[in-house]
Amino acid sequence: MSPLRIIILALLCYILYRLLFSGKKKGKEFPRSASGKAAPPQDVLVEDPVCHTYVPQKQAIRAVKEGKAYYFCSEKCCQTFLADKGEKQ
Ligand SMILES: [Zn+2]
Structure with a gap:
């Protein structure tokens, strides 16, 4: 058996292994947010009190x-x- 065949075989085993594992792991992977803290629930929309966006x-x-x-x-x-509030009070 040539070394090349062994490498290819190992590679195939690795790919198979990865396929099996990625099939089990169905969780959504979110990119790490800028703030490392535990994020609140996603897709929560909040209103900007200034421009109402x-x-x-x-x-x-x-x-x-x-x-x-x-x-x-x-x-x-x-x-x-913040500036607006300060002026009014
Ligand atoms: Zn705004």
Whole structure:
């Protein structure tokens, strides 16, 4: 038996092994989020109080004001919101 055949055989075994295992593992694989923390449930839409856009909670900019969490589509909206609140009070 030539060494090449052994390598090919090993490769085939490996592929078969991988196929069997990937068949069992049906879980969805999400790319690691920027924040390493445990993410809240996916596909939760939150409203931006500044421009009233709905953004996925995972992607939203979060700001806490007086113990309440607010979500924004962008850093700009977040700044606008915080500045606006400050002026009015
Ligand atoms: Zn916005």
